[in-house]
Amino acid sequence: MITEITEKEYGALDHAAPKLIEFYSKTCGPCKMLSFVLKDINKHKPDFPIYIIDFDENRELKEQLGVKGFPTMLFFKDGKEISRLEGLKQKPAIIKAIDALL
């Protein structure tokens, strides 16, 4: 499932659960194309939570998580960042990072 959240809603997430957080920008072409890839991954892994966050509207959280550009994908498990991918990445690389959480 893909859900858009704000930095306020981020605080209320179940931080122990594996998840993918993607920072995107409305002005960013590669982010738009990554959304196609994430939708495709979601078709194959509908139960894995993917959260997307607007980089420009959630500056405190992106500072807190050390996100410098977009798109940036952070892979979390047990409240810890396990890995991150910056830029538009190939679908197998994203799936590999997700599988490492499960």
Add this chain to the structure above:
Amino acid sequence: MENTYDIVIVGAGPAGMTAAIYAIRANMKVLMLDRLSPGGQMVNTNEVENYTGAGKLSGAELAIKMFEHTQELGVEFDYKTVIDISNGGPLKTITCEEDDTVYKARAVILATGTVPRRLGVPGEDQWAASGISWCAICDGAQYRDKEVVVIGGGNSAVEESIYLAGICTKLTIVTMFDLTADPKACDLLRKMPNVTIYPYQEVLEFTGTDRLTGVRFKSTKEDATVRYVTCDGVFEYIGFQASSQAFAKLGIIDRTGCIQADSHMRTSVPGIFGAGDITVKHLRQIVTACSDGAVAANSAANYVESIK
């Protein structure tokens, strides 16, 4: 056989997507593959102003429209990296990196485009992706109110410099020749107050310790003056090279790495066609890539009909 197609299109940039549209409208069974996502290089283009009828829009917006067009027509698409194409007579065999899936096709259109060329100077590998970038609209935001250097003077360099100069305090352009982009864009860039242009320069190295701090370059004129500019980030736009390594054994690649195709986009191998930036051509634009795609699909469909 489930994995047998009339036409497999490798690459989903403007050439590949247009080829897919024309091929499926010719009643072909079509599969389009791309290693990354639909759109190709145009996804990294901030603004497109010269695609007929589209007005001004971002490259990504145009890519999305093109991809949606292919999906409305029922083009099958998958995220796959093609690593080999074997020319086994009437059916070509297409092998992908991700899994053991093998596709068969009566005709193949190669439209994998290009990847950014790199300088190959000291410091480039060290700071790649953590100071040196090839995509201003992806990484430009982190240099807001900072100083950046752009390497290159062609269309991509100038267009992205205009974008960067709007968010950075200081922008320095270092280019091997003078600016060679569209005159209108060059004029706009030259008028921006925070832009300095150094033409006829050779980049010597990127410097830094714990982060990138500057660029050293030398004049290619007689004075051979060496300059050093401090910066927080560098964007390289020095052209592209064909993404054709996987097709080398077909014997259709020239010494520059591009595919040689005739006016029907046929290569020297029957049933293998080329389209878009990967082919030998003078003008690499979205509109010329689309034109190639249409021609290639028409030729491929005629070829498939001839061997069925």
